[in-house]
Amino acid sequence: MKKQRSALEGWTRPAPENDIDESHMGFIDQFGWALMGVFDPDNEEPSFTYSTGILETLGEPEVIVFGLESDTRKWLCNEYGNRLRDGNRFEPNRDIENLVKGYPVRLIDVDTTRPEVFADHLCWTHWYYGRRDFPIRQLVWPDKEGRFPWEPDCSEATRRQQPLLGTLPI
16 A cells, blocks of 8 residues: 555645536545546547546545446446445456456556556546556456457457556456
8 A cells, every 4th residue: 555655645635726626526525536437429439437536545546447337337436446445455457256246357557657548538637646647447347258358359349448558467
């Protein structure tokens, strides 16, 4: 946990600049984190949901989930945070069997040196943490046959819905 908390060394929470900032900061104060859902109205890019505040509140990486329905993405992000609050810790690149009934999911560390990570996917969280680097994990789900996007024969639809932003399991 020290490594993650060190990402906040010297950080101070920004002043809200608008109603959205105020609302999200209120959620962080009340629940420990806020979620931001992003969708492409033209359906050219996959929708995603990401957290802000898990690092601040729990000292653990933020999370991002692509594809799936909005309510499912929100539930997965919240369940990740709730389980961390309950004392669970998740290692990257290992199956998590009991998060989604019938399917394992995996968390991969996001490569924050990739420019699109903050520019295209975690804009508000990046602003909130003072435009500094911070740990993020991507929750990746398998296709209906249990294959992850980096595995042979994974369905193309599953691959398209989840751009992989991090270090893939070996």
